[in-house]
Amino acid sequence: MDGGTQPLLRLEASGGVATLTLARPAARNALSMGMIAALRDTLARITADDTIRCVILAADGPVFCAGHDLRELTAHRADADAGAAFFAETMAACSALMQAIVALPQPVIAAVQGMATAAGCQLVATCDLAVASAAARFCTPGVDIGLFCSTPAVALSRAVPHKAALEMLLTGDPIGAEAARRLGLVNRVVAPDALVAEAAALAQKIAARSAVAVRLGKRAFHTQSGLPLAEAYAIAAATMTENMLAEDAAIGIGAFLNKTTPVWRNR
Structure with missing residues (x-):
């Protein structure tokens, strides 16, 4: 006030x-x-x-x-x-x-x-x-x-x-x-x-998207945007690896391959 x-x-x-x-x-x-x-x-x-x-x-x-x-x-x-x-x-x-x-x-x-x-x-x-x-x-x-x-x-x-x-x-x-x-x-x-x-x-x-994927993605996007190309890719690759290890990535990829709808656990 x-x-x-x-x-x-x-x-x-x-x-x-x-x-x-x-x-x-x-x-x-x-x-x-x-x-x-x-x-x-x-x-x-x-x-x-x-x-x-x-x-x-x-x-x-x-x-x-x-x-x-x-x-x-x-x-x-x-x-x-x-x-x-x-x-x-x-x-x-x-x-x-x-x-x-x-x-x-x-x-x-x-x-x-x-x-x-x-x-x-x-x-x-x-x-x-x-x-x-x-x-x-x-x-x-x-x-x-x-x-x-x-x-x-x-x-x-x-x-x-x-x-x-x-x-x-x-x-x-x-x-x-x-x-x-x-x-x-x-x-x-x-x-x-x-x-x-x-x-x-x-x-x-x-x-409606996976909260863990969105949070990791936003962080990586803003971190890499001002960096030289090699450093940007290093940040992005590390984030992709971290994201792949998240439970939601396993759920989402499995749902895609099995043609089902993913149910996110946001972790």
């Missing part, structure tokens, strides 16, 4: 899928320190919950996330150090949040209903998958206010081609949902009234 009585984040879980909803629409779901802490604490609980197989990150109101809370940041300019310590603390906390999403064993799907700006766009780029409403838009407009989106650039440059990322970062211009899909920032674009159902269907499809 940010000094109020309403929670900043809602958590609902059903059928192996946890839905986290940013619930600060009056502040455009900005990533205040309170919101960042709420997300990190909730993700830490989900990490240890074997009943949750997939996570959806959604938001209330017309804006998915407006990025950092500029009012909160500006208030600290009155500090003795002109805000330097608080600015550094905020950027470190947000960076840790993004890394926690990548490190989370369960895949995370962003369900983007509206504008995702700056660190809000970073949040979408960080999630493993993204489903967007046709009304959604994405931008990194820090350059418009003299504050280049350097931390959002880390996630954005890993999600879309470099020249596309730099154009967004250097101009601050928003792009629509279909353009975001073409660039690879989002996976699917649907009508606004179909967003919740589409994200839920995708999450349920993933949740």
Whole structure:
């Protein structure tokens, strides 16, 4: 909570899928320190919950996330150090949040209903998958206010081609949902009234897979993606070996060979 009585984040879980909803629409779901802490604490609980197989990150109101809370940041300019310590603390906390999403064993799907700006766009780029409403838009407009989106650039440059990322970062211009899909920032674009159902269907499809295979696979994917080719294959081969030794792999391969439906034990 940010000094109020309403929670900043809602958590609902059903059928192996946890839905986290940013619930600060009056502040455009900005990533205040309170919101960042709420997300990190909730993700830490989900990490240890074997009943949750997939996570959806959604938001209330017309804006998915407006990025950092500029009012909160500006208030600290009155500090003795002109805000330097608080600015550094905020950027470190947000960076840790993004890394926690990548490190989370369960895949995370962003369900983007509206504008995702700056660190809000970073949040979408960080999630493993993204489903967007046709009304959604994405931008990194820090350059418009003299504050280049350097931390959002880390996630954005890993999600879309470099020249596309730099154009967004250097101009601050928003792009629509279909353009975001073409660039690879989002996976699917649907009508606004179909967003919740589409994200839920995708999450349920993933949740129905072997949890051990999905967890190993997500870990290996993110570990190898920044490595040289030989190191990437070494990580992937070791993961395949570990996965082959899992009970679910024996179950799944046996079911395939016998033309039956596997019943996962998730180990």
